[in-house]
Amino acid sequence: MKNCTIFVLLLAVIIAFPAIAQQTSTSQPADQTSASSSSPAPSSATGKPALQPDTHEGFWGRMNPFARKKYVQRQTQPVRDRINELDELTATNTRSIKDTDARAQQGIQLASAKANEADQHAIDAGNRAQSAQQTADQAHSRLNNVEKVVTNIDQYQPTTQTEIIFKSGQTVLSKNAKAALDEMATPLKSQHGYVVEVQGFSSGHGQVAIANSQKMAESVVRYLVLNHDIPVYRIYLVGMGNAPTPASTGDAKPKRITGGRVEVSLLKNNLEQLASTGTTPAATEQPK
DSSP states (O other), X not given: OHHHHHHHHHHHHHHHHHHHHHHHXXXXXXXXXXXXXXXXXXBOTTSSBOOOOOOOOBTTBTOOTTOOHHHHHHHHHXXXXXXXXHHHHHHHHHXXXXXXXXXXXXXXXXXXXXXHHHXXXXXXXXXXXXXXXXXXXXXXXXXXXHHHHHHTTTOOEEEEEEEEEEOTTOOOOOHHHHHHHHHXXXXXXXXXXXXXXXXXXXXXXXXXXXXXXXXHHHHHHHHHHHHHOOOGGGEEEEEEETOOBOOOTTOSSOBOOSSEEXXXXXXXOSHHXXXXXXXXXXXXXXXX
């Protein structure tokens, strides 16, 4: 009976001893934690104090072979919480970096687009300036041409001369005379800046010769007006009578004519040139 009692007592002591050892080990970290909380601990990335390692050694040392599951969870839970916080902080930083990079890329693209637009505006402005310079040069050149034309507007130069021969005492145009007038007057329908000078010459003396020369010149003018629609204001008529004509080469004195004839001279100024310069810029202007 005594042996049984002793055995039971020993068994109870053996069972109770691990529990006492575990309570001692758990109380020591609590005391150490309270002591460490009184002193400032360095902050971590999460803004919380860093975890302090457990330096207390209980009855079983650093490893308790009789540690329970709840005890292990209590020891590892702060580490797991801190790891979860670090994971969340890392994810937040990653998202912030991605957002910052996206905004930076968007800003770079926007700046590049603005720079390209500015370059295009500069190119367009350069093209417009070059076009304006060309237009100014053309206008200056045309103005110079206009000044030259206006200066010489009353300067007519002879271009074509035709001589119509009449038989003595006649004022009717012959077939050959009409053909010569047709050849001279046909191109004038589309021209400007010209005058036709008609001078009649007749043999005889005094007013009789002047009257005959006037009639012959009038027959030429009448044909040009009626058959070729030449305006009367472009024709200058004069009856010269038996006025001497310029001397031929080698002759000492001017000669007087025999019979009758009419000299028709076509004279032009620079109005035709002015008309051509006026249409040149319109013809060369590029379509917009």
